Amino acid sequence: MARTAAPGSRERILRSAGELFYRHGVRAVGMNQVIDAAGCGKNLLYTHFPSKDDLVTAYLRGCRRERERAGAAAAEGLPDDPATRLRALVAEIAATATAPDFRGCAFRLYLAEFPGDAGEPGRVARDYLRDTRAEIDALVARLGVTDPGRLADRIWLIVEGLYGSAGRPDAAAAAETATGLVDDLLAAER
Amino acid sequence: MARTAAPGSRERILRSAGELFYRHGVRAVGMNQVIDAAGCGKNLLYTHFPSKDDLVTAYLRGCRRERERAGAAAAEGLPDDPATRLRALVAEIAATATAPDFRGCAFRLYLAEFPGDAGEPGRVARDYLRDTRAEIDALVARLGVTDPGRLADRIWLIVEGLYGSAGRPDAAAAAETATGLVDDLLAAER
């Protein structure tokens, strides 16, 4: 044995690839571009990620982890009140969507690019959306309002709109609009 | 001269290409697939559309014409009342989004696939979104509410959400939710 493998290489490659995938779209980015951006050899890339699908799957899984981390951070220290948690959830998305290089929800963008994808990346993307929707449903259910289904549908619609407006000039306005509208909806139900 | 050119060929090709582009995404569809689907030769295709960009531009222009036609049909016979017109506008989008093979707004899907596209297709897509937004702004302005900007932002957000939910299981619920929410917003402003 002579050298020890660089431990951060996998994460470095994944970060470079993720930036490219997110900015330009998955299909638009070739493996050679990933290699150039990561500054690694083909060997190393294909050792860590045997195929592009594996790399894309890892990219989406990373996005999910990041989203969950951000969501947990936004909820931290808050009282376990469903209304407060819902407001924080939407506010966190709104804040994320206001970032200058925000181009939209990575999962929705992926599904827009690969509509019927039955592979692992598509599964990861759909799972995330399903689980996020379920999270909102659970919070709304705890509110004890008369029609939780309707309210959850409305909040979900607003979240979709928030993500949909991303990357266009309306993004900043959409963020304020979404938080304000959710606030109003919650206030009206109380 | 011996034969006269088949007059419907351009439209037939465009329709086949449009279905493929919409269903699978623009980048995922190759020119050979378009040729196979249209049942024509390469000659005819490239005579009508010298490049893929031209074909995509024509596809998006066709989508715009179709959207405008549907919007006009939905508004036809209605009183020229801004609230009624707004409700009809959202209801028309909701009805469109409920169609079984609806996958989302063609322009938003295109922009998701080609984020920074500076070419003609990107221009057509962005123009459509800008003009549709302006249409909502104009209608809301005519309502005479105290904060037209806020209401227009909210309605636009709902429209974005409606399009964003498309192609997923939530599409049908989103349609009802959007129309109901817009109704409530308009009723509250009155």
Place this chain on the structure above:
DNA sequence: AGGATAACGGACCGATCGGTCCGCCGACGA
């Protein structure tokens, strides 16, 4: 110092991309 090895980076593979060109067939007019 010397040898083992991780990793860079390019040659290479078959497939497919958008796009060009042409041979052939079949329908129509003279």
Place this chain on the structure above:
DNA sequence: TCGTCGGCGGACCGATCGGTCCGTTATCCT
């Protein structure tokens, strides 16, 4: 009936795709 021309469809082009393989270099341990 025969010549002409529109259009089908495939051969072909260079570029690029995802992916494999290997020669070289740089680095660390013995």
